Amino acid sequence: MASLNVLLLPEPGSGHLMSLIEAGKRLLGHGGRSHAHEFTVTVLVVRPPTPESATEVDAHVRRVEASGIGVRFHHLPAEAPPTDCGGNLQAFKSRYLELYKPHVRAAARELRASALVIDFFATTVLDVARELAVPAYVYFTSTAGLLALTLRLPALEREVDADFEEYEGTVDVPGLPPVPAGSIPGFMGRKSSPNFTWFVYHGKRFMDPDGIIVNTAAELEPGLLASIAEGRCVPGRRPAPPLYPIGPVLDLGGASDEACVRWLDAQPRASVVFLCFGSLGWFDAAKAREVAAGLERSGHRFLWALRGPPAAGSRHPSDGDLDALLPEGFLERTEGRGLVWPRWAPQKAVLAHPAVGGFVTHCGWNSTLESLWHGVPLAPWPLYAEQHLNAFELVAGMGVAVPLQVDRKRDNLVEAAELERAVRSLMGGGSEEGRRAREKAAEMKAACRKAVAEGGSSHAALERLREAIREGAGAGTATA
Numbered sequence: 001m002a003s004l005n006v007l008l009l010p011e012p013g014s015g016h017l018m019s020l021i022e023a024g025k026r027l028l029g030h031g032g033r034s035h036a037h038e039f040t041v042t043v044l045v046v047r048p049p050t051p052e053s054a055t056e057v058d059a060h061v062r063r064v065e066a067s068g069i070g071v072r073f074h075h076l077p078a079e080a081p082p083t084d085c086g087g088n089l090q091a092f093k094s095r096y097l098e099l100y101k102p103h104v105r106a107a108a109r110e111l112r113a114s115a116l117v118i119d120f121f122a123t124t125v126l127d128v129a130r131e132l133a134v135p136a137y138v139y140f141t142s143t144a145g146l147l148a149l150t151l152r153l154p155a156l157e158r159e160v161d162a163d164f165e166e167y168e169g170t171v172d173v174p175g176l177p178p179v180p181a182g183s184i185p186g187f188m189g190r191k192s193s194p195n196f197t198w199f200v201y202h203g204k205r206f207m208d209p210d211g212i213i214v215n216t217a218a219e220l221e222p223g224l225l226a227s228i229a230e231g232r233c234v235p236g237r238r239p240a241p242p243l244y245p246i247g248p249v250l251d252l253g254g255a256s257d258e259a260c261v262r263w264l265d266a267q268p269r270a271s272v273v274f275l276c277f278g279s280l281g282w283f284d285a286a287k288a289r290e291v292a293a294g295l296e297r298s299g300h301r302f303l304w305a306l307r308g309p310p311a312a313g314s315r316h317p318s319d320g321d322l323d324a325l326l327p328e329g330f331l332e333r334t335e336g337r338g339l340v341w342p343r344w345a346p347q348k349a350v351l352a353h354p355a356v357g358g359f360v361t362h363c364g365w366n367s368t369l370e371s372l373w374h375g376v377p378l379a380p381w382p383l384y385a386e387q388h389l390n391a392f393e394l395v396a397g398m399g400v401a402v403p404l405q406v407d408r409k410r411d412n413l414v415e416a417a418e419l420e421r422a423v424r425s426l427m428g429g430g431s432e433e434g435r436r437a438r439e440k441a442a443e444m445k446a447a448c449r450k451a452v453a454e455g456g457s458s459h460a461a462l463e464r465l466r467e468a469i470r471e472g473a474g475a476g477t478a479t480a
C-alpha cells in the first residue's frame with residue numbers, strides 16, 4: 001500500500017518548528033519508525049525571515065536529518081517578509097505564512113498530500129486544503145487555555161467594551177477560573193492592533209479544520225478541553241472540530257556534560273532553584289539587580305541562566321555580561337551556593353537533574369511541559385507572548401506553581417523581596433502554597449508519563465488522529 005503523505009507547515013521560528021517536528025515523529029510512531037510503513041511525514045520549511053532564525057532553523061533541520069528519524073524536509077521558495085505589520089510579531093507571522101499559500105498548494109500537489117498539519121498561525125492555508133480537498137489539521141503549540149481564549153475572542157471583542165490593556169475586570173473563559181484582564185496575552189491587549197485582528201481571525205478559522213492537535217494532555221487541562229469540545233467557547237454552543245491532545249510533545253534531548261550540569265552533580269537532591277527565560281527572555285542591570293538580591297536573601301542554592309539585552313538590530317538576547325549586569329560582590333558572596341550561567345542553558349538536562357527542586361520560568365509552554373515532565377514545581381515570571389495567561393493557569397488552574405507578583409506596568413519587573421518570598425515558598429519554606437505546588441507537580445509528572453504511554457489518553461488521541469488521517473485519505477489526495 002502507498003504511504004499516506006502528511007505535510008507539516010510550521011511557522012518560520014524555530015520554537016514552533018521543533019514542536020511540530022516532534023509531533024511528526026509521534027505520528028511515525030515509536031522512535032519515528034513503527035508507523036513509517038504507513039505514513040510519510042514531510043516538513044514544509046518556510047524561509048526564516050531573519051539571518052539569526054535562519055541559522056537556528058538550518059541547524060535544527062540538519063540535526064534531525066542526521067538523526068535518521070524518518071521526518072523529511074521540503075524547502076519552500078523564499079518570500080519577502082511583509083513590511084506592514086510594524087512590531088506586531090504574531091500579525092507578522094500570520095501575514096508571512098499567508099504569502100506561502102501558492103507554495104503550499106504546489107508542494108501539496110507535487111508530494112501528493114493526504115493531509116496537511118499547519119501551525120496555528122497559518123489558518124489562511126486552510127483555504128488551500130479546502131481547494132485541493134485535502135484534510136487539514138491545526139497544530140496548537142500552546143495550551144488549551146490559549147485555544148479556548150482565542151475561540152472566545154470574536155465574541156469577547158463585542159462583549160468587552162474596552163481594550164484588555166485598560167480593562168479592570170475579569171474575562172470568562174469556560175474551563176478556567178475568571179481570568180483577570182491583566183493575564184490576557186499582550187498581543188490581544190489593544191483591539192486596534194494588527195495582532196488582535198489576526199487573533200480574532202484565527203479564532204474564527206479554528207472552527208474550520210478537520211481537527212485541532214493540541215500539545216497538552218487530557219490530565220493537564222481537563223476542564224478546558226471539555227469546554228472547547230462542548231462548544232462552550234463559541235456563541236450558539238458550536239463544538240470545535242475534534243481535538244487531539246497528544247502531549248506532552250517534547251524533545252527531551254540527551255545528557256549534557258556542560259559545566260552547569262556537572263555543578264548540579266555536586267548539589268543535594270531538590271535543593272537548587274533554576275531560573276531560565278526561554279529563547280527571547282533577557283535582563284537589564286536594574287532587573288538583574290532585583291533577582292540577585294532576591295536570590296541572595298533567599299539563602300537557597302540557585303542556577304540562573306542570565307542573558308543580556310539584544311545587540312542593535314537583533315531580537316535575540318546576548319550572552320550575559322556579568323560585570324555589567326550583577327551587583328558588585330554578588331558572585332563572590334554566593335560562590336558555592338549559586339551559579340550564574342551567562343548563555344543558552346542545557347535546560348532539558350537541568351530540569352531532568354535530581355538536584356533541581358524548583359523552576360522560575362517565563363512560562364513558555366515547552367519549558368512548562370519540560371518542567372512538569374520531571375515533576376519540578378514552578379514560579380511563573382511571564383514576559384511576552386501568551387505567557388501571562390499560562391502563568392495564571394499554572395497557579396489558579398493547575399495549582400503546580402506558587403504565585404509571583406510580576407508588575408506588568410513596569411516592564412514585568414519582580415522586586416527582590418517578592419522573588420525571595422516566592423523562592424522560599426517554592427523550595428520548601430513551610431508555606432501551604434509551596435507544599436501544594438510541589439505535590440501537584442509530582443502528580444502531573446505521573447499523569448504526563450501515563451498519558452503518552454500505551455493505553456494513556458495522549459497515546460489514544462494519537463491513534464485517533466492516525467485513524468482520522470487514514471479515513472480522510474480515502475476521501476482525497478492532492479494530485480499534480
Ligand SMILES: O=c1ccn([C@@H]2O[C@H](COP(=O)(O)OP(=O)(O)O[C@H]3O[C@H](CO)[C@@H](O)[C@H](O)[C@H]3O)[C@@H](O)[C@H]2O)c(=O)[nH]1
Pocket residue numbers: 015016141142276277278279280305343344345346347348363364365366367368370384385386387
Ligand atoms: O537557555 C535556554 C532557553 C531555552 N531553552 C529551550 O528552548 C525552548 C523554549 O521554549 P518555550 O519555553 O516554549 O519558550 P519560547 O521559545 O519563548 O516559545 C514560544 O512558543 C511557545 C509555544 O507556543 C509559547 O508558549 C511561548 O510563550 C513563546 O514565546 C525549551 O525547549 C527550552 O528547553 C534552552 O534549552 N536553553
